[in-house]
Amino acid sequence: MPTHSGHVPTLPSEPHRARTMAESFGTDPARYDRSRPSYPDAMVSAIVAATPGPDVVDVGAGTGIATRLFRAAGCRVLGVEVDPRMADWARGCGLDVEVAAFESWDPAGRVFDAVVSGQSWHWVDPVAGAAKAAAVLRPGGRLAAFWNVSQPPPDLAEAFAEVYRRVAPNPLAPRAFAATGHSPLTDRAIDGIRRAGGFDEPEEWLFDWNRTYTRDEWLDQLPTSGAHTLVPPEELGGLLADIGAIVDAAGGSFVMRYTAVVITAARTAT
Numbered sequence: 001m002p003t004h005s006g007h008v009p010t011l012p013s014e015p016h017r018a019r020t021m022a023e024s025f026g027t028d029p030a031r032y033d034r035s036r037p038s039y040p041d042a043m044v045s046a047i048v049a050a051t052p053g054p055d056v057v058d059v060g061a062g063t064g065i066a067t068r069l070f071r072a073a074g075c076r077v078l079g080v081e082v083d084p085r086m087a088d089w090a091r092g093c094g095l096d097v098e099v100a101a102f103e104s105w106d107p108a109g110r111v112f113d114a115v116v117s118g119q120s121w122h123w124v125d126p127v128a129g130a131a132k133a134a135a136v137l138r139p140g141g142r143l144a145a146f147w148n149v150s151q152p153p154p155d156l157a158e159a160f161a162e163v164y165r166r167v168a169p170n171p172l173a174p175r176a177f178a179a180t181g182h183s184p185l186t187d188r189a190i191d192g193i194r195r196a197g198g199f200d201e202p203e204e205w206l207f208d209w210n211r212t213y214t215r216d217e218w219l220d221q222l223p224t225s226g227a228h229t230l231v232p233p234e235e236l237g238g239l240l241a242d243i244g245a246i247v248d249a250a251g252g253s254f255v256m257r258y259t260a261v262v263i264t265a266a267r268t269a270t
Contacts, residue, residue, distance in 0.1 A: 028224070029089035033063035035221035037148050039118060040209040043260045044069045050264070052140045053113035059102045059129070059145075060120025064090035070116065071095075078112075080105050082123075103128040107136045114142045121145035121263075122185045126192025134198030137267040143199065144264040145189050151257040156250060163242045167235070189263040199265035207260040215247040218254075 047070075054075045058067045061079030063086055070077045079097035081087040087097040098105065102124050115133040117124070133143045152160065190202045213221075219240050222228055228236065247254060 027085075029063050029086050031220065032086070032224045033065065033089060035217065035224055036065060036119075037150075037211060037221075037256075037258060038065060039069060039146065039148065039260050040207045040258075041069075042209075043146065043205070043207040043262060044073050046205060046207075047114065047116065047142065047144045047262070047264070048073045048075060050144075050266070051114040051142045052138060055112045056114045056116055057112050057136065059115060059117040059133075060123055061090055061095070061097055062086045062118075062120065064093055064095045064097070066116060066118035067095050067097075068093070075114075103132055105132070110136070111138050112136050112141060113138055114144060116143075117145040119147055121189055122147075126188045127195045130189075130192045130196035130199070134196060134267055139267055139269040141267040142264060143193065143267070144262055146260055146262040147185060149259045149261055151259070153250075153254055156246060156254055159246045160243060163239065163246070166242075167239055186261060186263050193263070193265050198268055200268060202263055202265040205262040205264060207262070209258050209260065210255050211258065212253060212255050213247075214253045215244055218247055219244050 056070050056075045056077045058064075058070065058077050058079045061067050061081045062083075064079060067077045067079050067090065077096070079087070079090055079095055080100055080102050081090065081097050082099065082101045084099050087099045090097045100106070115137060121129065130143065137143065151157070186204065190204075193199050193202045222240060222243065223231075223236060228239075231239065
């Protein structure tokens with residue numbers, strides 16, 4: 001197996017302050033769009049069923065991965081995306097996207113039935129974002145922030161973790177691959193909703209789903225995720241070689257188990 005040493009940046013304790021990392025995803029929107037995991041239909045259906053109408057804001061819309069799912073479910077979706085490169089890509093796919101940080105976005109008097117955010121609410125100030133969501137939602141409208149938590153087969157999870165232990169003092173692997181890997185993110189979301197006010201008590205919904213990755217598919221998406229986007233190219237190449245060798249040894253593909261974790265709350269009637 002190839003070996004590699006170096007340093008991989010870790011996700012900061014307050015992700016919404018790490019604008020450099022948050023805006024790094026737009027360096028290759030085509031790759032981001034084709035390689036990032038989607039979300040299960042059951043999750044989308046549950047969120048839509050719990051909202052009072054079809055008007056949705058997708059916060060941190062990126063290239064429109066979640067936007068397209070909610071449109072396919074019959075919603076009218078407006079994306080809000082801070083990175084103009086990602087927004088341009090989404091617009092090229094026929095989506096309606098406005099460029100702004102959600103906390104400072106001007107809704108121009110518009111109100112909505114749902115505010116959703118796929119894999120991006122941690123880049124939003126948790127209190128200011130929840131307060132903005134409350135301000136743009138109709139009574140009974142729903143805020144739903146969701147993340148995919150990835151859980152590879154146990155043998156691969158340990159082999160991946162060993163690679164990250166070699167390349168970083170505080171490895172990405174436990175955050176990326178543990179069953180509770182997103183608990184710090186969901187805890188911040190819940191706390192922000194409670195502190196902002198205007199919502200019923202937040203709930204957590206879980207939806208399990210699977211995706212099979214070939215070696216090339218897994219290596220294609222890794223550089224689009226989290227702190228990998230800030231790793232110098234020469235170091236990233238060594239990291240990907242190590243991970244690729246592990247997948248090759250496992251037969252060239254594997255099944256990733258995902259859990260879509262939703263933190264959601266309904267806007268109060270007053």
